[in-house]
Amino acid sequence: MANLLEISDLSYKKNQRTILADINLDLTPGKIVALLGENGAGKTTLMRIICSMAKNYQGVVKVAGFSREAERKEHTSFTDGLTGFGGSTKVKEIVKFFEVIYQDFDKEEFSLLLEFMRLNQDMRLSQMSKGMREKLVIALTFARKADLYLLDEPFSGIDAMARKKIINSIIRWKDEQATILISDHFVNEIASMLDEVVIIKGNTIYAHKSTEEIRANNVSVEEYYEGLYQGEEE
Numbered sequence: 001m002a003n004l005l006e007i008s009d010l011s012y013k014k015n016q017r018t019i020l021a022d023i024n025l026d027l028t029p030g031k032i033v034a035l036l037g038e039n040g041a042g043k044t045t046l047m048r049i050i051c052s053m054a055k056n057y058q059g060v061v062k063v064a065g066f067s068r069e070a071e072r073k074e075h076t077s078f079t080d081g082l083t084g085f086g087g088s089t090k091v092k093e094i095v096k097f098f099e100v101i102y103q104d105f106d107k108e109e110f111s112l113l114l115e116f117m118r119l120n121q122d123m124r125l126s127q128m129s130k131g132m133r134e135k136l137v138i139a140l141t142f143a144r145k146a147d148l149y150l151l152d153e154p155f156s157g158i159d160a161m162a163r164k165k166i167i168n169s170i171i172r173w174k175d176e177q178a179t180i181l182i183s184d185h186f187v188n189e190i191a192s193m194l195d196e197v198v199i200i201k202g203n204t205i206y207a208h209k210s211t212e213e214i215r216a217n218n219v220s221v222e223e224y225y226e227g228l229y230q231g232e233e234e
């Protein structure tokens, strides 16, 4: 099966500091994959490179076989924190913007997702809590018909009950062949939906394993992840 994401020999520096080095990562279609790592490990940076928001990296990145930046952007759904929008912006104005920018944005699908999130299109960003904004980001991200979905710490402000509901539903919001990469510091809550875990440590991909392989050794995904940091607390 052709890879959906292919990263070869990727490295990235910012202000002469190495942020990522020797990154090689292949993901196949139809997978839900966690991207794990400590604060500052480079999870957000890697996502920004994949979807062409961060440039001036070295190496090759392909999404669904496409390496050109514009094509990668088209095939990847990543919503970057709504930073460009002012507080008075209404959800429906953001929707209009997404419709213009992304050919694959499905307005009806978005309405269903927004209803699921218990939000409405007349809300202004300034009236929304952190968790509500995160729910909006998830709805905007999955309203696109992309091959690859990137979710950057999507649940940090969302309350436990809603989080559970969203996690249980995510699999239904994508095509069978699409792949999702979710970054987080913790793995326990999302472990049940994961097919694979990728761990960034020491500027590079420290481990990439299927959850099946981890559990075959009678180890939970959480125990496996925590085990990689044991003895480093001091």
Ligand SMILES: Nc1ncnc2c1ncn2[C@@H]1O[C@H](COP(=O)(O)OP(=O)(O)OP(=O)(O)O)[C@@H](O)[C@H]1O
Binding pocket: 014, 015, 019, 037, 038, 039, 040, 041, 042, 043, 044, 045, 046, 185
């Ligand atoms: N705008 C920036 N200018 C300079 N350095 C940056 C910038 N943004 C991030 N970095 C550096 O890049 C490294 C990776 O940051 P990144 O945000 O990708 O990590 P992360 O794994 O997503 O972290 P977190 O879990 O805290 O969100 C960090 O060491 C950080 O200091």
